[in-house]
Amino acid sequence: xxxxxxxxxxxxxxxxxxxxxxxxxxxxxxxxxxxxxxxxxxxxxxxxxxxxxxxxxxxxxxxxxxxxxxxxxxxxxxxxxxxxxxxxxxxxxxxxxxxxxxxxxxxxxxxxxxxxxxxxxxxxxxxxxxxxxxxxxxxxxxxxxxxxxxxxxxxxxxxxxxxxxxxxxxxxxxxxxxxxxxxxxxxxxxxxxxxxxxxxxxxxxxxxxxxxxxxxxxxxxxxxxxxxxxxxxxxxxxxxxxxxxxxxxxxxxxxxxxxxxxxxxxxxxxxxxxxxx
Amino acid sequence: xxxxxxxxxxxxxxxxxxxxxxxxxxxxxxxxxxxxxxxxxxxxxxxxxxxxxxxxxxxxxxxxxxxxxxxxxxxxxxxxxxxxxxxxxxxxxxxxxxxxxxxxxxxxxxxxxxxxxxxxxxxxxxxxxxxxxxxxxxxxxxxxxxxxxxxxxxxxxxxxxxxxxxxxxxxxxxxxxxxxxxxxxxxxxxxxxxxxxxxxxxxxxxxxxxxxxxxxxxxxxxxxxxxxxxxxxxxxxxxxxxxxxxxxxxxxxxxxxxxxxxxxxxxxxxxxxxxxx
Numbered sequence: 001x002x003x004x005x006x007x008x009x010x011x012x013x014x015x016x017x018x019x020x021x022x023x024x025x026x027x028x029x030x031x032x033x034x035x036x037x038x039x040x041x042x043x044x045x046x047x048x049x050x051x052x053x054x055x056x057x058x059x060x061x062x063x064x065x066x067x068x069x070x071x072x073x074x075x076x077x078x079x080x081x082x083x084x085x086x087x088x089x090x091x092x093x094x095x096x097x098x099x100x101x102x103x104x105x106x107x108x109x110x111x112x113x114x115x116x117x118x119x120x121x122x123x124x125x126x127x128x129x130x131x132x133x134x135x136x137x138x139x140x141x142x143x144x145x146x147x148x149x150x151x152x153x154x155x156x157x158x159x160x161x162x163x164x165x166x167x168x169x170x171x172x173x174x175x176x177x178x179x180x181x182x183x184x185x186x187x188x189x190x191x192x193x194x195x196x197x198x199x200x201x202x203x204x205x206x207x208x209x210x211x212x213x214x215x216x217x218x219x220x221x222x223x224x225x226x227x228x229x230x231x232x233x234x235x236x237x238x239x240x241x242x243x244x245x246x247x248x249x250x251x252x253x254x255x256x257x258x259x260x261x262x263x264x265x266x267x268x269x270x271x272x273x274x275x276x277x
Numbered sequence: 278x279x280x281x282x283x284x285x286x287x288x289x290x291x292x293x294x295x296x297x298x299x300x301x302x303x304x305x306x307x308x309x310x311x312x313x314x315x316x317x318x319x320x321x322x323x324x325x326x327x328x329x330x331x332x333x334x335x336x337x338x339x340x341x342x343x344x345x346x347x348x349x350x351x352x353x354x355x356x357x358x359x360x361x362x363x364x365x366x367x368x369x370x371x372x373x374x375x376x377x378x379x380x381x382x383x384x385x386x387x388x389x390x391x392x393x394x395x396x397x398x399x400x401x402x403x404x405x406x407x408x409x410x411x412x413x414x415x416x417x418x419x420x421x422x423x424x425x426x427x428x429x430x431x432x433x434x435x436x437x438x439x440x441x442x443x444x445x446x447x448x449x450x451x452x453x454x455x456x457x458x459x460x461x462x463x464x465x466x467x468x469x470x471x472x473x474x475x476x477x478x479x480x481x482x483x484x485x486x487x488x489x490x491x492x493x494x495x496x497x498x499x500x501x502x503x504x505x506x507x508x509x510x511x512x513x514x515x516x517x518x519x520x521x522x523x524x525x526x527x528x529x530x531x532x533x534x535x536x537x538x539x540x541x542x543x544x545x546x547x548x549x550x551x552x553x554x
Binding site: 052096111 | 327332338343379388394
């Protein structure tokens, strides 16, 4: 499992005032598994069908443009582009390309949302892989049926060499081609509905988790900021300030509907722990 | 005024079945001004503060990454990037860059939404331009105050050489540096609220416009699909099929609140025209 790089203020050559550091936990925190960069990347790529592609113009300068894509089972993006578009002409000349896929924005600060850069080379798939790629693209981009047979369109698979994931401020990591291909998209996917439900209806349970399992017995409130197959991210209020915390599920969730049971188990565990003190 | 290029099916080397062509208008259509590519680009750039940047990695391959930006009064994007990020290191080595700004997605098909590519070179602004650029960035990206003084961050202005706007399927055009710098962002901006209101509460008025001013006296229904300072885009249902139409305001709208009066004037003109027949 890759270590998630936490971007410390100390990495910067700081001269100004940053935000105050969060208060440390007061009790030992059980280890809470997190998604690897490969899993984060695969999850983002599985959530949408639109990204921004960087290609090389005829003078070697970079050219960014919006594209639709599909994903093959190994996470390789499938592109279907026309030579009437600059990116289509660029790829004929130079196969090098990079694709950014970003989380659907929420909140006021787009840089707080997740995004991933995939970089590699496009190839024209052949034989069975061509049929698979075409079917995947037509499933992901239904309007493509109108131009599927236009002769100026070419089908490409982006063979990913490098993956750079940024989860928002202070959460980022890289993955290599193998780690990306072998990772699974999180079946929980976009958890914003579940997070809203937890914050609206289960603030008491979140507070118990922060106190008993998150390392903050002095917590006065906790909101859920993230939910994935491995656990919940919390933002905890304490008299000492606000801090992030993570609480892990007993078992990874196998499908989105499992999130509810896993959260109930966490709450029970937190109650038990507090009762035992 | 630039001609908006309409992407005809005939531009493609077609072998398959495309969508059927729309029925032609039955009556002469008054000329309806449209935004130029420069105006479209400036409008998109003014609407948001996040885009995807393409830069060149050390081996000359393209690298795409998410960035926040601000815009100077001439539309030049301001970037503020760290050398801890790959794009920051790339720009130190090679100033060539390209930025995509996309309309906030709506509907199921992201390629139906507008986007623009700006391409050029970044420069580190100096003197008064540096102060202006910094202030613009801090206004557009409030969280930047936390890292404004980090020494690994550099302020850049993207000096735009080339602009490529795509308004969705079949609407696209280029603008040069001068046309982009001289164009004004449409004060109407994101008109989706106004469009929804027109469709929900004024379907009868839209139908009158389509019949009297849009060239479709046989229209049975019309929905508004776009609204800008110069007029309304309609999608018209007729017994002969569905067609796009455009109806122009008497005068360009100077601010967003003027959209209502301009639409009332259009409705009156349509009534008058139909009454006179």
